[in-house]
Amino acid sequence: MVACLWQQRIDADTRYRVIPDGHADVIVNANGAAVAVGLADSAVVHHISAGSAALGLRLRPEAVATIFGTSADLLRNRELPLDDVVGSRRARGLVDAVLEGEPDPQLLTTPPRDVALAIGLLADRTVDETAESLGLSSRHLRRLLLRHSGLGPKEHQRVLRLRRFVDSPAPLGVAAVLSGYADQPHLTREVSRLCGVSPARLRAERGRGEGTRHPREWWRWRDSNPRLPSSRRGFSERSR
Numbered sequence: 001m002v003a004c005l006w007q008q009r010i011d012a013d014t015r016y017r018v019i020p021d022g023h024a025d026v027i028v029n030a031n032g033a034a035v036a037v038g039l040a041d042s043a044v045v046h047h048i049s050a051g052s053a054a055l056g057l058r059l060r061p062e063a064v065a066t067i068f069g070t071s072a073d074l075l076r077n078r079e080l081p082l083d084d085v086v087g088s089r090r091a092r093g094l095v096d097a098v099l100e101g102e103p104d105p106q107l108l109t110t111p112p113r114d115v116a117l118a119i120g121l122l123a124d125r126t127v128d129e130t131a132e133s134l135g136l137s138s139r140h141l142r143r144l145l146l147r148h149s150g151l152g153p154k155e156h157q158r159v160l161r162l163r164r165f166v167d168s169p170a171p172l173g174v175a176a177v178l179s180g181y182a183d184q185p186h187l188t189r190e191v192s193r194l195c196g197v198s199p200a201r202l203r204a205e206r207g208r209g210e211g212t213r214h215p216r217e218w219w220r221w222r223d224s225n226p227r228l229p230s231s232r233r234g235f236s237e238r239s240r
Helices: 060-070 082-086 090-099 113-121 128-131 138-148 153-167 172-178 184-195 200-206
Strands: 001-007 015-018 024-029 034-037 044-049 053-059 077-083 220-222
Touching: 024 060, 024 090, 034 082, 034 090, 053 060, 053 090, 060 113, 060 138, 060 220, 077 082, 082 090, 113 128, 113 138, 113 220, 128 153, 138 153, 138 220, 153 184, 153 200, 172 184, 172 200, 184 200
Parallel strands: none
Antiparallel strands: 001 053, 001 220, 015 044, 024 034, 024 053, 034 077
8 A cells, every 4th residue: 555655855945847656645744734646647846945844655556545535536636635635534644654653554454456456467568458367348447447546547557658767767769668668759749748848858857856756866765664663853854
């Protein structure tokens, strides 16, 4: 259910582009305000002031509906107050899990097995092949993934290719093929659609430290075990 806990602290006024990464988040800022962030298939640019800090609980895509208690497609490309999504009592429990490492039984529950299997299979199989492997129709597979993760099969594949490209240090043409694109024009079309900028621009932003929420550049990662030691001290002791 939980991919990790992360921490962010911004030391100077910053502009960054959050690109689709195939995960959802519970984000708590330094004032204790919390939001639920669903899976995305488009980017958003944030302008963050110096001194801002946040802690977050990153959720695996198959866990979104289970954790938030609502159809995941209602959270797609959205950031909503956590209270509005899960209710104030449940929100307090999730915030305590993020800030204090308090055990949360729901974080240890298991989402539908077919959802996690489907997302894994889509990494190197077609939608039809994935559906057939699970004994489902393609339409049923799409409904299943939309309900539990917020993205359909094709969108999951696009995000996966994007993540591979972001991780690749190869020249654009080579990175396109290695990431699963047909060619460099295909890369350009999809990155522009998902991120709002060209592949070259995206790399330039990342190179200047502006751009992308990305685990190796923007986030402090912590143990994925929901039973974690207190992290409240992280706001003052750690920085980006």
